[in-house]
Amino acid sequence: MAQKAQKTQASRNSATLNRTHLISLGVYLFFLLVRSVLFRRRLLPFILLTLPALAIEFWFERTGRPVFAEGTNGKELKRAGEDLEAKGLTEWMWDLVYWTWACTALAALAGDWAWWLYSAVPLYSGYLAFTTFYGMRQGLGGLSAGAGGEGSSSDGAGQSKRQAKIEKRGGQRVQYR
Template identity: 40%
Template structure:
């Protein structure tokens, strides 16, 4: 049963990575075609904005691509789950936002490069959210070690609490 799950993950990872690379090829070919037709799209900004997308694609290719034994064609490694939440999800978001901005630039001009600022702003928002949650957890943990009176709800039933007061 575990082998079936590994095969399913390998198949879904291969499909996701192939779709990712085809999508990247289509978006970038559209950009270059319109760049060479109109000559008003900035290659410098395309390169600069595309670096995070290419890094994310490369990392997902490295970690998610299944590997097979060349002689027996048996599955050796199914790869990390590309449908997982967390960092993988954020990497897909970076790629999709980059593609969207690239298509907008290709269709409407260089002003759309500014829309990519959504990515670092969202990253900063998430970092501050995680930092504030960690700060709350740390303050809650340090408060739990203090005297019993301030630790939270009193222990026991109402009659016991009256007798203690």
């Protein structure tokens, strides 16, 4: 049972990548089939707006596909690949792939106006960037207290809530020098 966690991740990554490629192939062939047989849809938005999802799939293939090497006992796992279920940027990239599939299927069925739904991607990315920056700015705001900021006064204004409660009850007094 050596490297059980890596073997599990390798099999999970392989299954996820194979399923992703098959769904992509199905969605894109569906669009092209509907475009060529039933309706006339523009091809330029399809090409431009599916390129990011295809690039992400290529990236997932490069980083997530397990690598096997010939060993003494047959094929041995050399590298399990990156975790494709990781939080953060990987999760956001999966959301982009799913949204591309949805927009492609909707554009095939409803018309070229559905490509405008793809504008939600930069809007959502901007929202995430703003909230991340704002949250980080709020979290780092207290670091300036030691440099003459709001927490460095010696008149008791910079005391903690616990110290204020103790002083309010008349308990242990904190003397500032």
